[in-house]
Amino acid sequence: MKFGKWIFIVAAVTCATTAGPCATIAAEPNGKITILYDAFGADPTMTKDWGFSALVEVAGKRILFDTGDNAEIFAKNVGAKGVDLTMLDFVVLSHRHSDHMAGLSYVLSVNPKVKIYAPKEGFGIYGSSLPSTFYRKDESLPEEMRYYGGRPPKIMEFGAAWPNANFELVDQTTEIAPGINLIALVSDLPGTKELKELSLAVNTPDGLILVVGCSHPGIERIVEAATAINPKIHLIAGGFHLVVAADDAIDKIVIALKDKFKVENIAPGHCAGEPTFAALKKAFGTRYIYAGLGTSLALGPDINSSVRHGEAPAFDDLAVYRRLASRED
Numbered sequence: 001m002k003f004g005k006w007i008f009i010v011a012a013v014t015c016a017t018t019a020g021p022c023a024t025i026a027a028e029p030n031g032k033i034t035i036l037y038d039a040f041g042a043d044p045t046m047t048k049d050w051g052f053s054a055l056v057e058v059a060g061k062r063i064l065f066d067t068g069d070n071a072e073i074f075a076k077n078v079g080a081k082g083v084d085l086t087m088l089d090f091v092v093l094s095h096r097h098s099d100h101m102a103g104l105s106y107v108l109s110v111n112p113k114v115k116i117y118a119p120k121e122g123f124g125i126y127g128s129s130l131p132s133t134f135y136r137k138d139e140s141l142p143e144e145m146r147y148y149g150g151r152p153p154k155i156m157e158f159g160a161a162w163p164n165a166n167f168e169l170v171d172q173t174t175e176i177a178p179g180i181n182l183i184a185l186v187s188d189l190p191g192t193k194e195l196k197e198l199s200l201a202v203n204t205p206d207g208l209i210l211v212v213g214c215s216h217p218g219i220e221r222i223v224e225a226a227t228a229i230n231p232k233i234h235l236i237a238g239g240f241h242l243v244v245a246a247d248d249a250i251d252k253i254v255i256a257l258k259d260k261f262k263v264e265n266i267a268p269g270h271c272a273g274e275p276t277f278a279a280l281k282k283a284f285g286t287r288y289i290y291a292g293l294g295t296s297l298a299l300g301p302d303i304n305s306s307v308r309h310g311e312a313p314a315f316d317d318l319a320v321y322r323r324l325a326s327r328e329d
Helices: 071-080 104-110 219-227 247-260 274-287 318-328
Strands: 032-037 053-058 061-065 090-092 115-119 128-131 155-158 166-170 174-177 180-186 196-204 207-212 233-239 265-269 296-298
Touching (some): 053 196, 115 196, 219 233, 219 247, 247 274
Parallel strands (some): 061 090, 090 115, 207 233, 233 265
Antiparallel strands (some): 032 296, 128 155, 174 180
16 A cells, blocks of 8 residues: 655644643654454454454554454454564553453563553552542451551552553543643443543644544544644544444534534544444545555545545455465365
8 A cells, every 4th residue: 555655744833732732743754554453344364353453653653552352363463464563662542441452461472561551540450549548447446347457558559450561541631752642531421431531642744633442431522622732633543432323423423523623534443333434434425534454544645545435445465365365265
């Protein structure tokens, strides 16, 4: 696949996040997003499964965003795309659901020291801490009936599911590298209330590239927060959490993304849902970018000239197709 060329630019901009003003715009040539885990696609070398993972190569960084639902499948798909996980700059885990983080064990088996950004929760799977003032105390009890014998530490540290992993927990929107932001929001919707989720926002000369995991806090809320970094949204890729949504709810989101936020390009996947794929394809036309498993999305000003819209990508190498066909005989 031929990738769009970007001009090297690092320029000051005026933009505000909850963590303070954003100072830079980041860019690089040949940026791309490669879908490593999803339940739809046409690449016969990869295994479809429910979950999400994408390798984001942008702004001079290689970012693994989520790790899918099954470590073995994730490892197979990574191998099929020839991705070297030892060369990652960092990993982002969008939220604590297994279909976005179960492949982390494989990542750590090949790159045990890689930095991992994850949502900070008071009591969570990534490790956490709480002041011991959080629980009520009763000094009338005998020492053997009191937590820590009545002398708890000031801060109570809780373990992670991956105790030796290099986690950095995020609880507010933060610029983690020049032009690269993590948007931190909390869901207030039934079923996922209080679930914290991170979205990746990369500020480029063409506008903001937004990669979302499941959009549990609401895709509109995430995009609204992203516009505080840069009001020009060049691309949104990932899951929109509309897989069981009614048509009227989907229509409302589509209208908001297209008309209110004026999103330039859209590449839905994972939990966006089949009716949402159809509605977005109809609304965005040639600005709808197919993002099935194994697809690489070229980033840059000509993003929608380098892919086939609304269908599986063509093989880049006819020899690959012939080799795969011969295996089936």
